[in-house]
Amino acid sequence: xxxxxxxxxxxxxxxxxxxxxxxxxxxxxxxxxxxxxxxxxxxxxxxxxxxxxxxxxxxxxxxxxxxxxxxxxxxxxxxxxxxxxxxxxxxxxxxxxxxxxxxxxxxxxxxxxxxxxxxxxxxxxxxxxxxxxxxxxxxxxxxxxxxxxxxxxxxxxxxxxxxxxxxxxxxxxxxxxxxxxxxxxxxxxxxxxxxxxxxxxxxxxxxxxxxxxxxxxxxxxxxxxxxxxxxxxxxxxxxxxxxxxxxxxxxxxxxxxxxxxxxxxxxxxxxxxxxxxxxxxxxxxxxxxxxxxxxxxxxxxxxxxxxxxxxxxxxxxxxxxxxxxxxxxxxxxxxxxxxxxxxxxxxxxxxxxxxxxxxxxxxxxxxxxxxxxxxxxxxxxxxxxxxxxxxxxxxxxxxxxxxxxxxxxxxxxxxxxxxxxxxxxxxxxxxxxxxxxxxxxxxxxxxxxxxxxxxxxxxxxxxxxxxxxxxxxxxxxxxxxxxxxxxxxxxxxxxxxxxxxxxxxxxxxxxxxxxxxxxxxxxxxxxxxxxxxxxxxxxxxxxxxxxxxxxxxxxxxxxxxxxxxxxxxxxxxxxxxxxxxxxxxxxxxxxxxxxxxxxxxxxxxxxxxxxxxxxxxxxxxxxxxxxxxxxxxxxxxxxxxxxxxxxxxxxxxxxxxxxxxxxxxxxxxxxxxxxxxxxxxxxxxxxxxxxxxxxxxxxxxxxxxxxxxxxxxxxxxxxxxxxxxxxxxxxxxxxxxxxxxxxxxxxxxxxxxxxxxxxxxxxxxxxxxxxxxxxxxxxxxxxxxxxxxxxxxxxxxxxxxxxxxxxxxxxxxxxxxxxxxxxxxxxxxxxxxxxxxxxxxxxxxxxxxxxxxxxxxxxxxxxxxxxxxxxxxxxxxxxxxxxxxxxxx
Amino acid sequence: xxxxxxxxxxxxxxxxxxxxxxxxxxxxxxxxxxxxxxxxxxxxxxxxxxxxxxxxxxxxxxxxxxxxxxxxxxxxxxxxxxxxxxxxxxxxxxxxxxxxxxxxxxxxx
Numbered sequence: 001x002x003x004x005x006x007x008x009x010x011x012x013x014x015x016x017x018x019x020x021x022x023x024x025x026x027x028x029x030x031x032x033x034x035x036x037x038x039x040x041x042x043x044x045x046x047x048x049x050x051x052x053x054x055x056x057x058x059x060x061x062x063x064x065x066x067x068x069x070x071x072x073x074x075x076x077x078x079x080x081x082x083x084x085x086x087x088x089x090x091x092x093x094x095x096x097x098x099x100x101x102x103x104x105x106x107x108x109x110x111x112x113x114x115x116x117x118x119x120x121x122x123x124x125x126x127x128x129x130x131x132x133x134x135x136x137x138x139x140x141x142x143x144x145x146x147x148x149x150x151x152x153x154x155x156x157x158x159x160x161x162x163x164x165x166x167x168x169x170x171x172x173x174x175x176x177x178x179x180x181x182x183x184x185x186x187x188x189x190x191x192x193x194x195x196x197x198x199x200x201x202x203x204x205x206x207x208x209x210x211x212x213x214x215x216x217x218x219x220x221x222x223x224x225x226x227x228x229x230x231x232x233x234x235x236x237x238x239x240x241x242x243x244x245x246x247x248x249x250x251x252x253x254x255x256x257x258x259x260x261x262x263x264x265x266x267x268x269x270x271x272x273x274x275x276x277x278x279x280x281x282x283x284x285x286x287x288x289x290x291x292x293x294x295x296x297x298x299x300x301x302x303x304x305x306x307x308x309x310x311x312x313x314x315x316x317x318x319x320x321x322x323x324x325x326x327x328x329x330x331x332x333x334x335x336x337x338x339x340x341x342x343x344x345x346x347x348x349x350x351x352x353x354x355x356x357x358x359x360x361x362x363x364x365x366x367x368x369x370x371x372x373x374x375x376x377x378x379x380x381x382x383x384x385x386x387x388x389x390x391x392x393x394x395x396x397x398x399x400x401x402x403x404x405x406x407x408x409x410x411x412x413x414x415x416x417x418x419x420x421x422x423x424x425x426x427x428x429x430x431x432x433x434x435x436x437x438x439x440x441x442x443x444x445x446x447x448x449x450x451x452x453x454x455x456x457x458x459x460x461x462x463x464x465x466x467x468x469x470x471x472x473x474x475x476x477x478x479x480x481x482x483x484x485x486x487x488x489x490x491x492x493x494x495x496x497x498x499x500x501x502x503x504x505x506x507x508x509x510x511x512x513x514x515x516x517x518x519x520x521x522x523x524x525x526x527x528x529x530x531x532x533x534x535x536x537x538x539x540x541x542x543x544x545x546x547x548x549x550x551x552x553x554x555x556x557x558x559x560x561x562x563x564x565x566x567x568x569x570x571x572x573x574x575x576x577x578x579x580x581x582x583x584x585x586x587x588x589x590x591x592x593x594x595x596x597x598x599x600x601x602x603x604x605x606x607x608x609x610x611x612x613x614x615x616x617x618x619x620x621x622x623x624x625x626x627x628x629x630x631x632x633x634x635x636x637x638x639x640x641x642x643x644x645x646x647x648x649x650x651x652x653x654x655x656x657x658x659x660x661x662x663x664x665x666x667x668x669x670x671x672x673x674x675x676x677x678x679x680x681x682x683x684x685x686x687x688x689x690x691x692x693x694x695x696x697x698x699x700x701x702x703x704x705x706x707x708x709x710x711x712x713x714x715x716x717x718x719x720x721x722x723x724x725x726x727x728x729x730x731x732x733x734x735x736x737x738x739x740x741x742x743x744x745x746x747x748x749x750x751x752x753x754x755x756x757x758x759x760x761x762x763x764x765x766x767x768x769x770x771x772x773x774x775x776x777x778x779x780x781x782x783x784x785x786x787x788x789x790x791x792x793x794x795x796x797x798x799x800x801x802x803x804x805x806x807x808x809x810x811x812x813x814x815x816x817x818x819x820x821x822x823x824x825x826x827x828x829x830x831x832x833x834x835x836x837x838x839x840x841x842x843x844x845x846x847x848x849x850x851x852x853x854x855x856x857x858x859x860x861x862x863x864x865x866x867x868x869x870x871x872x873x874x875x876x877x878x879x880x881x882x883x884x885x886x887x888x889x
Numbered sequence: 890x891x892x893x894x895x896x897x898x899x900x901x902x903x904x905x906x907x908x909x910x911x912x913x914x915x916x917x918x919x920x921x922x923x924x925x926x927x928x929x930x931x932x933x934x935x936x937x938x939x940x941x942x943x944x945x946x947x948x949x950x951x952x953x954x955x956x957x958x959x960x961x962x963x964x965x966x967x968x969x970x971x972x973x974x975x976x977x978x979x980x981x982x983x984x985x986x987x988x989x990x991x992x993x994x995x996x997x998x
């Protein structure tokens with residue numbers, strides 16, 4: 001209870017200061033009166049009595065001060081006084097305040113924006129309960145590459161992996177919702193019934209999938225995302241139990257019925273990190289009992305996640321999976337291509353999802369921290385300069401009795417105030433920057449929807465601001481309070497530059513070093529991008545328009561109908577004015593398209609084989625793309641249904657498989673094929689996933705000769721300049737053949753080329769922006785220090801000139817001072833950059849982190865910029881008139 | 890008295906608290922009573938009294954109320970709080986122990 005009373009008393013002293021003072025006055029009055037009365041009773045005259053009473057009391061003011069001190073509210077009052085004084089000081093120097101606040105706002109804003117992007121991706125746990133128990137399981141293929149899982153493997157693990165409470169598999173699914181209006185292709189997933197249980201989130205309306213939904217030829221059910229429910233069904237709560245019409249790939253038929261029953265809707269905050277754009281889920285309904293080699297149950301095409309039991313650890317899970325992989329049991333036979341002989345790759349879901357972007361994001365975070373440091377150093381320098389201007393003020397304060405801690409406290413309050421202003425403005429900067437980030441972000445960025453300013457980010461900003469305020473203000477505060485009274489009160493005849501200059505010089509050296517590190521990073525990334533884009537893609541990328549055409553619907557059950565549609569589309573598009581050539585391909589280069597099958601060569605022993613990319617193309621594809629022929633011939637219109645199956649392979653594949661001898665005429669079998677195909681040609685290598693990735697082993701076959709036909713093909717069109725303008729006409733042409741087929745992913749090859757390097761490009765843009773800011777700040781820093789130095793040395797320069805120094809000599813003197821700082825900073829920066837650039841290794845391409853060209857270029861840039869920054873003050877020094885400065889004493 | 894030392898301050902607190910143990914009392918009367926009871930040996934300086942009173946109030950041992958004095962003037966009356974009573978008892982015991990110990994040392998050494 002005592003503390004309650006204490007606190008309320010403190011509040012009263014604080015808020016009702018006047019009333020409390022009046023009380024005290026009244027109390028003292030009363031006491032003096034009684035004392036006077038006593039004195040009068042003892043025989044003094046009234047005047048004498050009052051005087052005696054007063055004397056006995058002592059000086060009332062200092063006495064009142066004692067009382068006030070006893071009330072112990074001084075600290076708070078002092079603080080508020082400091083703040084008001086700080087505000088006044090900042091207002092009196094608008095230039096300094098503006099520069100400092102802007103610098104800090106830039107630094108804090110950039111840092112906050114980057115943190116708000118990086119936090120949900122790297123630091124925050126995934127939005128699932130006990131997300132650290134969710135693991136991603138991959139099949140390990142040659143070279144340690146992560147490979148997809150087969151359904152048969154999934155079956156085996158479900159029964160044998162005891163450490164996992166539930167396991168699920170999924171694959172992407174793009175059904176078309178038909179009905180009124182344009183056909184709309186939805187993004188979704190086919191999943192096992194355990195999928196949402198593994199993630200730990202249940203539908204908020206309706207129910208989750210059950211095992212009874214996931215049986216072959218079972219009822220067709222679907223769960224919708226909140227977004228789809230709002231968009232398509234207007235948040236109608238009676239959507240459960242409704243039927244929707246979806247058509248899908250003709251190759252995985254389920255009969256003619258394609259109406260789905262909606263059984264559930266996911267909650268609005270739900271994020272499916274494995275497929276961020278998925279809006280609809282439906283059970284896989286694969287067949288447990290089937291075990292033929294051709295069926296999809298043994299194809300590598302599924303992704304697998306599992307949730308550990310609460311008493312199992314990641315290592316236990318890993319070890320168990322390894323054990324299972326190494327011990328094949330008779331109950332679960334494995335075909336040779338799914339033998340699991342290399343084991344599994346197991347990672348926590350969070351690590352797996354962020355694996356690709358982690359190095360990029362961490363390096364960007366590091367870069368922005370460097371920028372913040374530089375901004376901090378700049379503001380410290382500014383404060384130091386101001387401190388030396390206010391020497392007189394501090395000397396007077398000290399003479400009036402202020403102790404050193406008091407002065408330091410006041411100066412820190414001022415710098416905290418500055419930081420607070422910078423922080424508030426920085427939040428505004430951050431809001432804009434976050435929007436820019438989301439717009440610029442590479443498309444594959446995981447958890448991009450969670451980027452934004454939330455509570456954590458604001459807390460980060462506040463903490464950062466406070467830290468900056470203290471850091472930036474500490475050195476100037478210590479410096480300013482250190483000055484002796486003597487030199488402070490003597491305004492004139494300052495002969496030496498003083499200790500201030502030392503500190504400011506060191507700070508500038510630090511700035512230059514940090515800026516250099518950033519610029520080297522930017523330079524390395526720039527060269528990487530240049531190297532990357534100089535890699536030959538293997539085909540002519542100019543004037544090429546692409547779009548993905550899917551044929552779906554039960555009219556297309558038969559292959560012949562499907563092929564007729566594609567042929568008709570080719571025809572129609574070919575007649576569009578401006579089109580010089582057109583073809584289809586099942587895999588489009590420079591996209592993430594994948595269609596892999598096992599290739600078995602006749603010359604090798606049975607059972608051996610490897611995965612190849614199977615490109616299903618139409619005649620004229622190679623000529624259109626500009627892929628050169630090395631041996632033999634291209635595929636043409638004669639290689640069609642009924643004719644002997646002909647294939648073409650790429651050059652590096654041919655060289656590896658047929659080091660000696662001619663590949664032409666050799667035979668191979670692909671995937672589930674029963675008869676041999678003949679190699680009729682060898683063509684040049686084509687990059688597939690990106691310019692940086694290795695060229696895949698490729699086999700080309702005509703769509704008419706491949707029985708397991710693709711229902712999604714990419715149209716490639718070559719035209720004269722500005723192919724993009726042909727897009728509407730081309731779409732119309734395709735729809736003239738069949739108006740119900742969705743057309744997606746329309747883009748020119750140049751756009752795809754740029755997008756394939758999107759991540760590196762994004763990091764580069766960040767580094768470039770930061771590098772420019774850092775360089776500017778460092779230049780300003782050099783300019784500021786030299787300027788201050790020249791001002792302080794005006795008298796010295798005057799003396800020198802009077803003694804015969806020419807303006808050129810003075811110019812050289814000042815320049816040398818500035819360039820020395822730059823040189824020291826550059827050397828330190830180089831060493832720092834050599835170390836720091838190691839962190840960028842995964843992002844570089846074609847160059848080492850110690851690339852000499854980059855380093856020389858950056859040093860040259862730094863030297864030029866700092867020379868310019870030095871010139872202005874040096875010029876000012878050279879124009880000093882000794883008569884004026886010497887007389888000004 | 891100039892700024893009192895800690896020991897003297899503690900003792901003064903004890904005296905002040907004791908005077909208000911029986912009933913509420915105002916500052917002037919506290920000084921008077923201490924002087925009278927100690928037969929003019931202990932004369933409390935007003936410059937030390939009021940800061941002490943304010944400090945004791947801040948610490949929560951005593952509480953104050955405005956009331957009417959004997960000659961119908963407004964005066965601030967102080968009284969002990971519950972915590973203050975306990976504190977007074979503790980400090981009285983401590984003072985007893987301390988003074989007895991000092992006495993023993995002075996007699997024997």
